[in-house]
Amino acid sequence: MSAFRFSHTPLDGAQLRAELLDVQCGGFTAFEGWVRDHNEGQQVLHLEYEAFEALGIREGEKIVAEACERYGVTRALCVHRLGDLDLKEIAVWVGVASPHRDEAFKACRYIIDEVKHRVPIWKKEHYVSGDSGWVNCERCATHAHDHDHDHDLGAHHTHG
Amino acid sequence: MTAPLHGLVLAGGHSKRMGRDKAGLEFEGRTQLERAFGLLDNLVPRSFVSVRPDQQNDPLRASYPQIVDLGDIEGPIAGIRAAQLAHPEAAWLVLACDLPLLDIATLQRLIAQRDPTRIATAYRSSHGGLPEPLCAIYEPAAAQLLAAWIASGQNCPRKFLINSDTMLLDQARPTSLDNVNTPAELAAVASASSATAAAPRELRVQYFALLREQAGRRDEAVMTRAATPRELFAELTARHRFTLGTEHLKVAVNTEFSDWSRPLAAGDSVVFIPPVAGG
Numbered sequence: 001m002s003a004f005r006f007s008h009t010p011l012d013g014a015q016l017r018a019e020l021l022d023v024q025c026g027g028f029t030a031f032e033g034w035v036r037d038h039n040e041g042q043q044v045l046h047l048e049y050e051a052f053e054a055l056g057i058r059e060g061e062k063i064v065a066e067a068c069e070r071y072g073v074t075r076a077l078c079v080h081r082l083g084d085l086d087l088k089e090i091a092v093w094v095g096v097a098s099p100h101r102d103e104a105f106k107a108c109r110y111i112i113d114e115v116k117h118r119v120p121i122w123k124k125e126h127y128v129s130g131d132s133g134w135v136n137c138e139r140c141a142t143h144a145h146d147h148d149h150d151h152d153l154g155a156h157h158t159h160g
Numbered sequence: 161m162t163a164p165l166h167g168l169v170l171a172g173g174h175s176k177r178m179g180r181d182k183a184g185l186e187f188e189g190r191t192q193l194e195r196a197f198g199l200l201d202n203l204v205p206r207s208f209v210s211v212r213p214d215q216q217n218d219p220l221r222a223s224y225p226q227i228v229d230l231g232d233i234e235g236p237i238a239g240i241r242a243a244q245l246a247h248p249e250a251a252w253l254v255l256a257c258d259l260p261l262l263d264i265a266t267l268q269r270l271i272a273q274r275d276p277t278r279i280a281t282a283y284r285s286s287h288g289g290l291p292e293p294l295c296a297i298y299e300p301a302a303a304q305l306l307a308a309w310i311a312s313g314q315n316c317p318r319k320f321l322i323n324s325d326t327m328l329l330d331q332a333r334p335t336s337l338d339n340v341n342t343p344a345e346l347a348a349v350a351s352a353s354s355a356t357a358a359a360p361r362e363l364r365v366q367y368f369a370l371l372r373e374q375a376g377r378r379d380e381a382v383m384t385r386a387a388t389p390r391e392l393f394a395e396l397t398a399r400h401r402f403t404l405g406t407e408h409l410k411v412a413v414n415t416e417f418s419d420w421s422r423p424l425a426a427g428d429s430v431v432f433i434p435p436v437a438g439g
Contacts, residue, residue, distance in 0.1 A: 121438030122369035
């Protein structure tokens, strides 16, 4: 099973955790990203995630491989949800199993941070006000020279 | 178990026939080194540039992850040997930096057809059918054999592949591995390439998120003369009134992150990537 994948159906943390069970591992750490009811002063009703899946899987697998190599962890898995999500649903799940806890924490953190910056996934928020918007896109469009937020994913891919 | 594949761009040559550093020659707006490294970096998890000891701080090469030659062997075989010593667990996709016609499909096919149970996987030359050693995959098992080969006084990587258990593939395009050794050859390649770029051809564009909504479609076939993704995006912005500029976007061609100045070819599939927001 691939170390990074997308799911169009709700994620079950217990089931995903079971995929990583390993007698050689003494530590397991997981991160779950949840759908919350507010963002940047707006009341959020529900979310929509969309991805360029072919490239997303490649980039996601690359990130998990980097984490395994960098921290020497035994097993790692990341699953990102797509489609319409309600409040409290799991948007992204990262799990890492390793002989010792320290590497597991670090690798888990690395994977979620890199996934947020590098994998082509987009989030549309639907608000109580009836409005909606693509996160990180609408502000760019209206303030074309406002570089105050972290969508500079290019930094990870360009050389010189 | 298949060994992890790393990339190595050979950029330590003396470029005697070119009269100047081949790695730094510009072709379609990028240096040959930048182009070769970009191709590898899109395909394998880790890539390096092979340099001579005196080239480590050279401005063209300093920003890349490097593997430094031992300085005691002549020719490209020195770079391959240094990479094997630095990462003995890895297989190496070795690439010369003077192949201006090499495309990503040629490398993708080499990787897809790789036989890790052999010593190496390489293309047959279009000029005589011998193995092309500088666009080839060397398995970890090649390391000891290459060391013995060098110890016996040999330094030709092509002869090494001829005398090893090498998996040989035919090139899909016979010119894809033609190298350039003189400024005149590079000029000929450049003019042939700009002549083909002038004709309109069909590209496929896929849209996501905000761009999908603004274009009012998920994908479209576009007949265009646009030479690069940058020119294509300008053309499509005029058509669809996109509100995001290229400074906020990334671009992928054929499911690989790409440069904005990469040349586009008929049938390429292009995706413009708005600011991402996973998690």
